[in-house]
Amino acid sequence: MSALLLLQIPIVPDLMSNPAPPLPLLCQLVDSLSEPEQRTLVFLCGSLDSEHSPARTRNVLEEAVSSSESPNQVVRELLVQLKRLDLLRKLYQCGREEVERLRSTVLMVNLSEDLTTEDLNRFKFLLGHMLHRDKLDRAKCFLDIIVELEKQDKALSERVDLIETCLRDIGRIDLAKRVHIWMGDHGEYQVPEWGKQLVCSAVVSLSKTRHPLHLQCVNASYLEHYKLDTNPKGVCVIIDCVGQDGELLEQTFRALHFSVVLHRWLSVSSCQSALRNLQQDLRLRTASAFVCCIISRGTPLHLLATDAQHTGLHLETLRRMFTPDNCPALTGKPKLFFIQSYSVPENQAGAGRSFIHGEDLETDGVTGLGQILVPTDADVFWSHCWTQESQLQTTGHHSHYLGALMGALQTGRSHLVDLHLRVNAAVTEHNKRNPLEQYHLDLKHTLRKNLYLH
Known part of the structure; x- marks a missing residue:
């Protein structure tokens, strides 16, 4: 985030410092930075200039400082973003406590940018027992709430811990995880129980944009990986109720050394029966x-499934x-769900239509599957794609989503989340062309x- 952008958002008042830093101090700062750090500083100041030299970096920094009402705050924020806390202590004689306050300020500003109005209202509700109603009503943004919390004179770790808990409770696990990592960086925080169970969450935007998937996920590169050291690695059940792509999926997961069970043309009751039998399958114990x-x-x-007069199998079930x-x-094992559904308008589902092999299908339109079904338990990967049912009328139709998924799974050793980003890119490109x-x-x-299937 640009340091100039930071100045457009309210900062905790007692961290402000108005006198402009002298030019020799700015020169000393720039001279202490490596070339990559200078490039980063230029970018943070909002400059798109491709020329990089110490002189140019000093000019960009001077412009950013001179255009601000809080010039020292700009410099401090930049040093925090660059993670040069040594310079922050040296140039501003900042103690550890003030450095931590500065870092928390940057964190709160970043969180504020990512919170929606609905998130803010939920946050206010949770703090109703701590802050007076009038103060909550006057709070127009997340940072207003942070200011009120600071006035309560709680220790920094207590405030940040409270914020993490509230973010988790309003369903913003992605932001709660960001706070959790921040606390971990300071060596002041023990992993809470929920963090042991739910470390990372992907939140998806279902709006009809040119990007079909918007994934927000904290970088989990530091995490351990699941050990798939059994042979076979696991059990894969495939239920193909439209007669397309099931066999290709079977080949893909067999190549990944999974024990595969393929079912075709099942009714809803048969699907439920097959899945219930699988729950008791002894192979799951060793998988x-x-x-x-x-x-x-x-x-x-x-x-x-293939039913014409049935409410169907609920996704949450x-x-x-x-x-x-x-x-x-x-328990404790990764559970992956890959679902390709072909949207049937709800007023036509269960109305005497027959979904069987080779029959011509008719549709009036498409119903978007927009309700979010958030998995609440750990170790779940839920990938659900939907498209128009009318595509099944195309001779030789194959799901572009499943094709991209199978291609990504065959590309080599990568974390499953990274592989799915490739799937998203392929689907995005397909949507542009079609x-x-x-x-x-x-x-x-x-x-x-992390999960590696290779």
Whole structure:
């Protein structure tokens, strides 16, 4: 985030310092930076100049400082962003406590930018027992709340811990994780129970933009990885209720050394029966991972399989069938769900239509599967794609999403989240080229570790 942008957002008042830093101090600062750090500083100041030299860096810094009402704050924020706390202490004689306050200020500004109005209202509700109603009503942004919390004279670690808890409670696990990492960097924080269970969450935007998936996920490169050291690595069940791509998925996961079970043309009751039998499958006890792939027509909340007059299999029911409570053999193991659904308008689902092999299908339109079903348990990777049912009328149709997924899984050793970003890029490109054949993705995960299927 640009340091100039920081100045457009309220900063905690007692951290402000108005006198401009002298030119020799700015020169000393620039001379103490490496060339990469100077480039970063120029970028943080909002300059797009490709020329990089100490003289040019000094000029950019001077312009940023002179244009601000709080010039010293600009310099301090830049040093925090550059992680040059040694210079912050040296040039400003900042003690450890003030350095930590500066770093927390940057964190809070970044959090404020990512919180929606709805998030803010939920945050206010949670703090109703701590802050007076009038103060909460006057708070127009997240930073207003932070100022009020600072006035309560709580220790920095207490305030940040409170903020992390509130972020978790309002469902912003991505931001809570960011705070958790920040606290970990300071060596002041023990991992809470929820952090042991739910380390990273992906939040998806389902708006109809040119990008079908928007993934927000804290960098988890420091995490350990799941050990897939059994042979086979795990169990993969594939349920293909439209007669497309099931066999290709089978080949893909067999190549990844999974034990694969392929079911075709199942009714809803048969799907449920097959999944219940799988819950008791002894192979799950020794498996390192579990994969469930389903290809089916569907409504916003249900998979219809081949049934014409059935409400369908609820997506949440599907996920819950393999939680630790319902399937203890998978406790602590990664559970992956890849779902391709073909959207059937709800007013046509269960209205005497027959979904069987080779039959011509008719559709009036498409219903977006927009309701978010957030997996609440750990070790779940949930990837759900939907497109128009009318695409099944195309001779030789294959799901572009599944094609991209299978291609990504065959590319080599990469974390599953990174592989899925490649899938998203491929689907985005497809949507640009084919505006009448749009695919939409819903990705969420609660993986506690990196996951490599190769």
